[in-house]
Amino acid sequence: MTTPHFRPTHVVPQEGLPTWESPDPSRPSVPLDGLLPVQLVDRLGDWGRILCANGWSAWVDGRLLIAVPQEPPAASCPLTRTADPRPLLARVEEALTRYRAAAEELADGQLDGESFRGRTQGQRIGVVIDGESLWLYDGEHERWVYCDGTRLSTFAASEPLQDQAAKPVREQAPEDREPTRVVTFEEDDQGER
Structure with a gap:
């Protein structure tokens, strides 16, 4: 369930982040999953208290959070190649269905932990719905x-947009992935200002 008025202000770095119950390392x-949208609600020195879409809150090293633009992309911004949301929504639905089926088999004892990890390995989805606004993680x-219900616009990317358009998608090991890059909405389709 999404917390009312949840507006992501930051994204967790791709490698994830450790969390603490209070601003105390003991x-x-x-830990938070990589690329999770969060709302920074409080600061205490280098500590930052974050709020997740489901209402869960924790303290993190606030210096490591990646800021996102305060406003979602405007409809007048240039569209990326994922302008139609339906294919991505279908991929998210399929990934969630596969994960749920594996989780049900694990819970019913039809699947062991190692097989479950094997069946779910490589699946990465993320969804935040807040009324008419939707943020989706495009793992591909x-x-x-x-x-906004009709179009998708890039919000935060791990590679510059021109690199994504020019290179075929390749599988990368987590340690060889580049950190997430926040996209400014003044950029054109080629990633230039």
Whole structure:
């Protein structure tokens, strides 16, 4: 369930982030997944208290968060090659269906932990829905996109947009991926100002 009025202000770095219950290194909590949109709600020195779309809150090293633009892309911004949201929505739905099927088999004892990891390895999806606004993680192109219901616009990407258009998508090991890059909305389709 999405927290009312959740507006992401930052994205977690691609490698994820450790969290703490309070701004105290002796109280670790559950780590955050990479590229997760979060809202920075408080600062205490280098510490930052974040809020997730589901209402969960924790403290992180605020210096490592990647800021995102304060406003979603305007409809007048140039569109990227994922302008139609339906194909990406279908891929997200398929990935979630595959994950749910594997999780149900694991819970029913029909699948062991190693087989579950094997069946779910490489699946990466992310969805934040807030009324008419939708943020989706496009794992194929390693970027977050914003959807207003009819069009997708790149919100944050791990590679410059011109590199994504020019190079075929290739599988990368997590340690060899570049950090997420926030896209400014003054950029044209070639990633130039």
